[in-house]
Amino acid sequence: MANVLDRVNSPADLKVLTPSELTQLADEIRTEMVNTVTKTGGHLASSLGTVELAIALHRVFDSPRDKTIWDVGHQCYAHKMLTGRRERFETLRQHRGLSGFPDTAESPHDAFSTGHASTSVSAALGIAMARDLAGDDYHVAAIIGDGALTGGMALEGLNQAGHLGAKIIVILNDNAMAISPSVGAVSRTLHRLTLDPRYYRAKEGAGRVIKRFPWGGAAWGSMNRLKSGIKEMLIPTQLWETLGFKYVGPVDGHNIADIEDALSRARAYSPGPVFIHIVTTKGKGYEPAEDDCIKFHGISGKYHIGNGNLSYSEVFGRTLLRLFREDERLVAITAAMMEGTCLNIVAEEFPGRVFDVGICEQHAVTFAAGLASQGYIPITAVYSTFLQRAFDQVLHDVCMQNLPVIFAIDRAGIVGEDGKTHQGTFDLSYLGCIPNLVICAPRDENEMGHLLYTAVKAGCPMAIRYPRGDSLGVPRDEHLEELPIGKGELLIPGDDLAIIAIGSAVIPSVEAARILREKGIDCAVVDARFAKPLDADLILEVASRTKRAVTVEENVLAGGFGSAVLSLLSHNVEVNLLRLGIPDEFVEHGPQELLRANYGLDAKGIAHRILSSFPELSHISPPVRTK
């Protein structure tokens, strides 16, 4: 049978396909997606679930004039393949290849760049208002998952859309899952309806009646009246209609004709916003992903080579489990990242003390503050990039009251293939300005255990940032110790120059010092350990002796660790200071090691930058080797 996907170079090519060709196309997209993503890594299960939706959207709407906004955007692979990017699909998430998320810089069919959850309704509404102000008439649709719908921002957008009576279409892609099962009262209500066999029996009856009518406004009205009666029986409140939306659904999200029907009617409906509820299966069509959609939500792919050690997240989860056994004041919170943060390790034994709050980082932080205000010690485990959302909650609700909330900040620094929406390169800057907050970063997994223990004992807000990926494989001490807050460690003494590094930058700095020593340059290396408060005594002592200092961090230079050291030195001693870190830009996608090398943050890069920035050091003669 001739390949259909080969004939689809743009959405226009979809419009001439027959129903059987469309079914074949969906199969071909899935096959290509599985073949590619098992190599490149990526969000396989989510994207497998939206193949029919993407086909239907691009048949009914006229992209890029009509705009589709994919919430989070991790489920957009079929959309990418159908909008002229199939040839490059095998470069997905590779350096300089296709992004794993919609990106306006990549294609005019990506109407809005996404990556963080729950933004689509607000963006769609803004675009729709811009359209109305300009007197234009294109269509705007937001596609949002039931997980992303748990984020407060989505509800804020729906609330305003209903208030404005704006003409937008919100499509709920309901697969009952975020990464793990979706949480919350809204999800529970949705699933009560879609899982209730009475609804489908009654809906079939309604369908039979309605088939006697020609399709048109009146028929749709009668159908909806019938269905709302049924829904009314089964769900207590019509949430979406209360918000001012016309509700359509549930629609079988794997039936292209059904989705097209719903979309065409929503497109034709003019008085205001429409909410289409489609039901899909996460991982659809690929058995391993359907069977274990948590594992296949995001996979690493064959190109990924780990070092076989525990990941930092696993070390965190296992250490926290030990601490939970010893202190019943400990509680933990995740915003829908139970597996990613490894809090599941703790939740298995202490389900009542671990909370998944949904994709709600802001709520997670203030919820933690509430718990802390009553004597509990909450550990909020959150990725660096997602904590950006909760800046005010960290500042106003936790730190202003000096509450002992611990922020376990996972995926800090360069994260790799997820790219610019997910890099954890800002936390030292956005947290560094907050009073009362202690900020630290371990150089390896052993120090991480001690710092977590220190945080539990600290009695104040404390953030521990650690990188994505496998730990270094150093031995871990059995006994956990409290480390003095604000004290670093001189790892290597030296007189020519001091490298002052933090977190994941420490070990590459030690290696860089070794490279420089081969050239006769005597580098001191300091593990600063704390970005706030800084170990002023140690830094001033080393820097005033060497007169040359280099800070190294996996964070943007603006407002980061190096900036704090610069402020300290500028006031106290005259030192020629070089700061290494991420320049003022968003870091694109690619393997972590490659990106670190590109930014000069691996050992060779650090040594090279030191040699080129302190040319006088090159004249030092290498040590004479004795045989």
Ligand SMILES: Cc1ncc(C[n+]2csc(CCOP(=O)(O)OP(=O)(O)O)c2C)c(N)n1
């Ligand atoms: C603000 C924010 N927090 C966390 C995440 C991580 N994340 C990516 S996808 C996802 C689950 C999304 O669930 P849903 O919207 O239902 O989409 P599905 O994958 O089930 O299709 C989460 C928590 C994120 N992208 N943004």
